[in-house]
Amino acid sequence: xxxxxxxxxxxxxxxxxxxxxxxxxxxxxxxxxxxxxxxxxxxxxxxxxxxxxxxxxxxxxxxxxxxxxxxxxxxxxxxxxxxxxxxxxxxxxxxxxxxxxxxxxxxxxxxxxxxxxxxxxxxxxxxxxxxxxxxxxxxxxxxxxxxxxxxxxxxxxxxxxxxxxxxxxxxxxxxxxxxxxxxxxxxxxxxxxxxxxxxxxxxxxxxxxxxxxxxxxxxxxxxxxxxxxxxxxxxxxxxxxxxxxxxxxxxxxxxxxxxxxxxxxxxxxxxxxxxxxxxxxxxxxxxxxxxxxxxxxxxxxxxxxxxxxxxxx
Amino acid sequence: xxxxxxxxxxxxxxxxxxxxxxxxxxxxxxxxxxxxxxxxxxxxxxxxxxxxxxxxxxxxxxxxxxxxxxxxxxxxxxxxxxxxxxxxxxxxxxxxxxxxxxxxxxxxxxxxxxxxxxxxxxxxxxxxxxxxxxxxxxxxxxxxxxxxxxxxxxxxxxxxxxxxxxxxxxxxxxxxxxxxxxxxxxxxxxxxxxxxxxxxxxxxxxxxxxxxxxxxxxxxxxxxxxxxxxxxxxxxxxxxxxxxxxxxxxxxxxxxxxxxxxxxxxxxxxxxxxxxxxxxxxxxxxxxxxxxxxxxxxxxxxxxxxxxxxxxxxxxxxxxxxxxxxxxxxxxxxxxxxxxxxxxxxxxxxxxxxxx
Ligand code: SF4
Ligand code: SF4
Ligand code: SF4
Numbered sequence: 001x002x003x004x005x006x007x008x009x010x011x012x013x014x015x016x017x018x019x020x021x022x023x024x025x026x027x028x029x030x031x032x033x034x035x036x037x038x039x040x041x042x043x044x045x046x047x048x049x050x051x052x053x054x055x056x057x058x059x060x061x062x063x064x065x066x067x068x069x070x071x072x073x074x075x076x077x078x079x080x081x082x083x084x085x086x087x088x089x090x091x092x093x094x095x096x097x098x099x100x101x102x103x104x105x106x107x108x109x110x111x112x113x114x115x116x117x118x119x120x121x122x123x124x125x126x127x128x129x130x131x132x133x134x135x136x137x138x139x140x141x142x143x144x145x146x147x148x149x150x151x152x153x154x155x156x157x158x159x160x161x162x163x164x165x166x167x168x169x170x171x172x173x174x175x176x177x178x179x180x181x182x183x184x185x186x187x188x189x190x191x192x193x194x195x196x197x198x199x200x201x202x203x204x205x206x207x208x209x210x211x212x213x214x215x216x217x218x219x220x221x222x223x224x225x226x227x228x229x230x231x232x233x234x235x236x237x238x239x240x241x242x243x244x245x246x247x248x249x250x251x252x253x254x255x256x257x258x259x260x261x262x263x264x265x266x267x268x269x270x271x272x273x274x275x276x277x278x279x280x281x282x283x284x285x286x287x288x289x290x291x292x293x294x295x296x297x298x299x300x301x302x303x304x305x306x307x308x309x310x311x312x313x
Numbered sequence: 314x315x316x317x318x319x320x321x322x323x324x325x326x327x328x329x330x331x332x333x334x335x336x337x338x339x340x341x342x343x344x345x346x347x348x349x350x351x352x353x354x355x356x357x358x359x360x361x362x363x364x365x366x367x368x369x370x371x372x373x374x375x376x377x378x379x380x381x382x383x384x385x386x387x388x389x390x391x392x393x394x395x396x397x398x399x400x401x402x403x404x405x406x407x408x409x410x411x412x413x414x415x416x417x418x419x420x421x422x423x424x425x426x427x428x429x430x431x432x433x434x435x436x437x438x439x440x441x442x443x444x445x446x447x448x449x450x451x452x453x454x455x456x457x458x459x460x461x462x463x464x465x466x467x468x469x470x471x472x473x474x475x476x477x478x479x480x481x482x483x484x485x486x487x488x489x490x491x492x493x494x495x496x497x498x499x500x501x502x503x504x505x506x507x508x509x510x511x512x513x514x515x516x517x518x519x520x521x522x523x524x525x526x527x528x529x530x531x532x533x534x535x536x537x538x539x540x541x542x543x544x545x546x547x548x549x550x551x552x553x554x555x556x557x558x559x560x561x562x563x564x565x566x567x568x569x570x571x572x573x574x575x576x577x578x579x580x581x582x583x584x585x586x587x588x589x590x591x592x593x594x595x596x597x598x599x600x601x602x603x604x605x606x607x608x609x610x611x612x613x614x615x616x617x618x619x620x621x622x623x624x625x626x627x628x629x630x631x632x633x634x635x636x637x638x639x640x641x642x643x644x645x646x647x648x649x650x651x652x653x654x655x656x657x658x659x660x661x662x663x664x665x666x667x668x669x
Contacts, residue, residue: 068390068391068392068393068394068513069390072394072513117649117652117653118656151596152595152596152597152598152599153596153597155596167638176631177626177629177631179631179634179635179638180629180630180631180633180634181629181630181631181633181634181637182628182629182630183628183629183630184593184623184624184627184628184629185593185594185595185628187596188628192629192634193637196634196637196638196641197637197638197641198641199638199641200637200638200639200640200641200642200643200645201641201642201644201645203638203642204641204642204643204645204646204649205645205649207646208646208649
């Protein structure tokens, strides 16, 4: 309960910083590893996914990828990697504004007593691969634009067409315009129709499942690709595990391995967002822990698990 | 109703196309909807022979009178980061401008207002195009003196254009206020433009300079609407700067008038370019030039060049967008409910089977 309370408090502070920080002079830079969306006027940092698409596209269109543009793209990639090294996937678990919105919706669903929709583990694994495809799309889209295969209006295609953050996050700054259908030309129509259809569908799915979009999020894929250099990790001591399954039941991402792993200490899967709910829920002393560079930040204990919410229906 | 019908048809078609996976391919440059977008566009498609709403008659009724203007070449970026803009000083009738000079100042965007008030700029440069048309030379610079000015010398391409070519570079985010003058068919004419240069550089801030501007006739230019970039549907107001006396001003693209709405202003003009279906079919970064041409007392002209983009908002429809989102929400929600009830039924059947 305590850990969950801290997490919720940090999430809200980060929500204010990332959504409104620019209004009071905070700028966490152009390579933030979560949905700090530049479509929100006055945001406090810029989501790296937009930068990734923009710098690839811009560098190629100017034919200067080996000059300043390339250097800048590399600089921002290093900055992104540095920020990932600092917090790893805790950016998702503790900082992402879109993640918090998902958590709000889940909280409301539970209050209303609506049960969660289950997806069979095999299907979930297959769906999880979609985020890598979307990451590829983020990189390839701008190249296709520059090759003339896509209309130039698709210049940051993931943001424009597929990210539900684009219409939803600006609502918290009082901006509704990203919910408008743009009938200017065929490309804008396809772009906005896709964005709005994806957003509507995502919202419904987010009600049914916690952190639904995170399963498909290319940012999570990108952070996971940097796992070898990420000091923050979820670890398990299988010898201490009771096998009760609470960890998986409380996990919003429905990570199976955290429960079923019997040999390895590494239970940090591609879908894990380092929220720590499993650590907080596990009653076996020391069975699960969040570690930073091998040092335990927090580990499971009966005491920590006391008073935790009931496993979901 | 008919519009709603059209939109619905388009929506269905586009969704079908998108979900079938061909979205991007079909939308590659060149594929545009058969109808113009419902953006309140006043002009006929193509705007080749536009109807000009309320356009003042040309000064002296002489549309063909040549005028001097800045035309933009393709923008680029120097390898070290500075944004590089190429400008050509040309006469509208293709005649060679003579005795041409230029002046520009870079006004840093970070302190744009203060710089304007204080009357100084990050950089000011002035010079002459030596040798007249076909042999012009440019000048350029960037922040911190990192640039080698020789890279901005006139190339073959500039010479081939027959005009005078000026290259302005900036290593900072800056507004370049550019003026030029030349004799066009023996009459002293002036051209002005302002362009945003989003430059970067590894150097520091450029030194602030406050040399004196040449005092040529010039305009103050301002635009309504969101400060994004000039767009069709925005109203642009042009007034003569102190000391400049002007006759009527007209908006031209090449030699023809630009469709839009005109309103007279004291010693200037307010002009709202109409939405242009051709421009709308291109990308959001595509532009078309508008030349605002005023007649000077000596018979010469003063021209302000600006490039309009398509409107970012005229083609948008919020209620329709919300409707689409709501429909996607409802369909997905329904799908989830059906999926879950099927699962429950299967489980119940299974349980029933086991009990039996
Ligand atoms: S639209 Fe989505 S991916 Fe793009 S910048 Fe915003 S949050 Fe990031
Ligand atoms: S995975 Fe979820 S929490 Fe992480 S960046 Fe994406 S939307 Fe945000
Ligand atoms: S495995 Fe644990 S830390 Fe990872 S998402 Fe699930 S509950 Fe959160």
